[in-house]
Amino acid sequence: MHRHNPLYCIIPPYMLKNIATHGTDLQQATAISSLKTSAQLRGQRNALTDFNAAAIRVIVGTKDRIVYTANNGSSLPGTVVRRENDPPSTDVAVNEAFDGSGATYDLYYNIYQRNSIDGNGMRLDSTVHYQKGYDNAFWDGQQMVYGDGDEDLPVDQRIFNRFTISIDVMGHELTHGVTQYTAKLAYSFQSGALNESMSDVFGSLVKQYSLNQTAGQADWIIGAGLLTSNVNGVGIRSMKAPGTAYDDPKLGKDPQPAHMKDYVNTVSDNGGVHINSGIPNHAFYITAVELGGFAWEKAGQIWYVTLKDKLTSSSNFQNCADQTYQAAADLYGSGSLEQQAVKKGWAEVGITVGGTTPPPPSDGCLGSLLRAVGAAPAKTG
């Protein structure tokens, strides 16, 4: 069915070209689409020659995915097993990686008008079957990488299933890419915990969006399905109740705090980036539930704008609280219900918007030492 495009009718080509180069992602896509239609109608085959290839990819607003297999080795990206227009594979991990990156693209494009990780139509590459017995998924700066869990152990000894089993894991990894192209949050201590939290927030929103769940219906579990039935746990992290995702003799107890008074002061895991992320995670959860409806609409929009436009590499929890509060004002008005919900979200984790950072059970002398040698970001404010 032909869709009427109002841009084609009323905006002259020179303006369309300007929009196609300098507009938002959605404006660029619409403008380039209009130029293409216009060029076809007038037989101008060279109408688009002054745009670079990257800009042309914006046209799409459609997905461009490749899934590779590492065949249990560690060479990346590996061998291609599925491209964008290929039929589904017989390999479930391949299809999960393909569908998960597609669902993530859809959330970012449909809701936040962001065209892929870099905002410019970047192809989404994933590699599955990385190494043997690899209990992990990561973003290597260019692509997603997924292990198969404990597939190399006897069934009754396995703790982890394959890492593509949970759609929010894929949303989480791709969001590390988005952060890399936006706020560039340094991956240690509080900025690192914010980096992790942003990935959990949008990972969970990818899942909620794909299931069409409201904030009240969502489970807010990160990594549901990753743990086998041999261990006692519902997932890796809980945004609703940090610290309750698992409690098992093999794994110990989920160490995430939900409040600044329980902030964990450690240098392990880059300064506890996967632990203290429970605090901003919970602030987002409270904000989303307070607002009700679909979390990706208002709470997600506020967090996205904050990530894209307001945070910097050294931002800490207090900065994030203040900037989400400001973003809510920018989007919905000062004193709006949305802004009040943000304030409440941070208050419930022990951070006062506009206040001073509670003397974080800070990283203290060790953190100072790490900063001195460049292993941690400089403190701000």
Next chain:
Amino acid sequence: MEVQRIKYERTGGFTGMRFHADFEPGELPEDQSRPLLDLLDKMDFDGLPEDSTGTATLPDQFTYTITVQTSQGERTMIMGDTSAPDEMQELLRMLDRIARRRQ
């Protein structure tokens, strides 16, 4: 070079969970200790860097810390998933499998 004790620790990753093992090779079943000792015999730890995590830390990658204790002393090495020297990859996989089975 006789290896007396091995300490292995894996932190970070998507789960943020710590896995570790601290053992004497003799404690392991023969089918695990033999290939491990054979591999250790072939390795030149003195030729490997103590810290090969690199300057940029990549999201969700594991950090591995391995300490090998011999009659001549102790050597500790820290590395990340993609920054680990090629010579270490097989040892990492072997120690990780031992740690996961003992967890």
